[in-house]
Amino acid sequence: MQAAQTAPIDRTSAESAEAAAVYGRVTARLLPFLFLCYVLAYIDRANIGFAHLQFSRDIGLSDASFGLGVGLFYAGYMLFEVPSNIFLERVGVRKTLLRIMVLWGLVSAATAFVQTPFQFYLARVLLGAAEAGFFPGIILYFTYWFPAARRARVTAIFMTAICVSGIISGPVSGLILKSLSGAFGVKGWQWLFILEGLPSAIAGLAAYAFLTDRPEHATWLSDREKQIIRRELEHDARVKEERAHPSIWAALKEPRFYFLTFAYFSVPWASIVVHVWAPSVIQKSGVTNYWYIGLLSAIPYIVGAVVMYLLGKSSDRTLERRWHFMFGAILAAIGVVFLPAASSQPVALIVLLCIATSGYLGMLSLFWSIPPAYLSTTVAAAGIGLISSVGQFGGILAPTVIGYASTHLGSSAMGLYTVAAVSILGGLAVVLGIPARAINER
Structure with missing residues (x-):
């Protein structure tokens, strides 16, 4: 039946x-x-x-x-x-x-x-x-x-x-x-x-x-x-x-739910670098013409869109989410962590921003394929809302950390290193905290 x-x-x-x-x-x-x-x-x-x-x-x-x-x-x-x-x-x-x-x-x-x-x-x-x-x-x-x-x-x-x-x-x-x-x-x-x-x-x-x-x-x-x-x-x-589960409280008792929440918390950290700080980073590399800054800032999104599509296509073809998300986290971390070293080299800077943007967009698109496949349908509505709300704390902390480092430490380097570390930890939260068998898509 x-x-x-x-x-x-x-x-x-x-x-x-x-x-x-x-x-x-x-x-x-x-x-x-x-x-x-x-x-x-x-x-x-x-x-x-x-x-x-x-x-x-x-x-x-x-x-x-x-x-x-x-x-x-x-x-x-x-x-x-x-x-x-x-x-x-x-x-x-x-x-x-x-x-x-x-x-x-x-x-x-x-x-x-x-x-x-x-x-x-x-x-x-x-x-x-x-x-x-x-x-x-x-x-x-x-x-x-x-x-x-x-x-x-x-x-x-x-x-x-x-x-x-x-x-x-x-x-x-x-x-x-x-x-x-x-x-x-x-x-x-x-x-x-x-x-x-x-x-x-x-x-x-x-x-x-x-x-x-x-x-x-x-x-x-x-x-x-x-x-x-x-x-x-x-x-x-x-x-x-x-597929209904009793309530959201059942999901809240499982550690996996908090691993998912932390993984989404890690996504806005890289996004702040890409969306907000990139123009300033490009300007400090020696590009002073605002029009050129705008043109250069568009390149990472073009590359990122292609990588996001290819990563998503690979993930859908194999029905593998965890390691694809981890790959996005690694890309974001690599792109961000080397930005201070390339601060005076515009070409290297754009390459690194392309890598960081590709990683961030890959993480964002892949993440939202995981909660619906892990959480039961009844729990998913409340669970996804809660994950989204708590994850926004990353959007509050990331710019505060980067701005504090830039003002009080004389450089945004420590803030960017923190962003890279949080990205890697977010990837690990999915790979180590969510078993492959818990994602029900097959």
């Missing part, structure tokens, strides 16, 4: 082709717009690294203070991540994205007017609070439309927006700093926040007008197409019920 319940849906090849066509239509309707929104989100989150090239001296910000401000973004993000998802479940994605994107766009643009370190700290907390819930909200939104068997590939495509944002934001931010400094009496870093923040607010208005909360509300689907989606989602729900 159980085997019959968990078997795939019985259907003819014609029905399979029909379902594929329906999901192709859904994907084409929803994914490009959501992809664009995620690109804008990461641009608004990471453009602080380029603004830092100019604005720190204007508001009296040391590297330690800058690092603290960068980390405070994650404090606001953590506080409102879960409440935001609860709000989305109740009122739908259209109203939720309207609130999130309009607020984060306006807060990002308003950062152009900060004049003191305290105002900078406040702006970063508010930006994190405004953006909180966007990524987990979209992941939840996908569950309303796609069954698990189709959701993984959609999520993977969605996450490549991180690479695209890095490729776009570098040259665009560099061009703004170079070309608009002093235009109409406004400084370059102020133009940066205004011009890159307002599109997000506009996209929030577009999200309310364009998106559909659930399949049953889609006027662009026929009744037959809605029925196909409902059938697959109902089958998915039945399978999840069969």
Whole structure:
């Protein structure tokens, strides 16, 4: 009886082709717009690294203070991540994205007017609070439309927006700093926040007008197409019920859960170097033209996107996650640990940033294939949320450590060595803490 319940849906090849066509239509309707929104989100989150090239001296910000401000973004993000998802479940994605994107766009643009370190700290907390819930909200939104068997590939495509944002934001931010400094009496870093923040607010208005909360509300689907989606989602729900565990408390009693949490805690450490500190590192190597800094900062994302794809493809082909994640951690550590030695060599520096970015993106994409395969379905919802929230502490600590080392030790070297060490420990947490037999994908 159980085997019959968990078997795939019985259907003819014609029905399979029909379902594929329906999901192709859904994907084409929803994914490009959501992809664009995620690109804008990461641009608004990471453009602080380029603004830092100019604005720190204007508001009296040391590297330690800058690092603290960068980390405070994650404090606001953590506080409102879960409440935001609860709000989305109740009122739908259209109203939720309207609130999130309009607020984060306006807060990002308003950062152009900060004049003191305290105002900078406040702006970063508010930006994190405004953006909180966007990524987990979209992941939840996908569950309303796609069954698990189709959701993984959609999520993977969605996450490549991180690479695209890095490729776009570098040259665009560099061009703004170079070309608009002093235009109409406004400084370059102020133009940066205004011009890159307002599109997000506009996209929030577009999200309310364009998106559909659930399949049953889609006027662009026929009744037959809605029925196909409902059938697959109902089958998915039945399978999840069969794998149910009593509660999240059962998972919290297992050491493996904490190994997973620490592994995700290690991921933001390398990301801070890639997203936030890379422009400053490139500038200190002797590249002073902001446009060139922007172009050079895009190269690691191009290389990283290719490596992330190849690493993910290899992991999917072999259904091996742990050692692939470890390989990403090693790449991130190697790229970061040698940055101080290459501080005055731009070519070597870009090579190392390519290695670090490839490792970070590989870790990020591979990590989220592990918890769903390890945790039971009922526990996964709460467990993944908890892992995500606790893991954000890495985003708070990493920039604080790097900034402190740069200000009080005269060099960011010790901070970067710490990032490399945490990356390796994160990889070991997965390899040594999660047995291969515990990942149920075969």
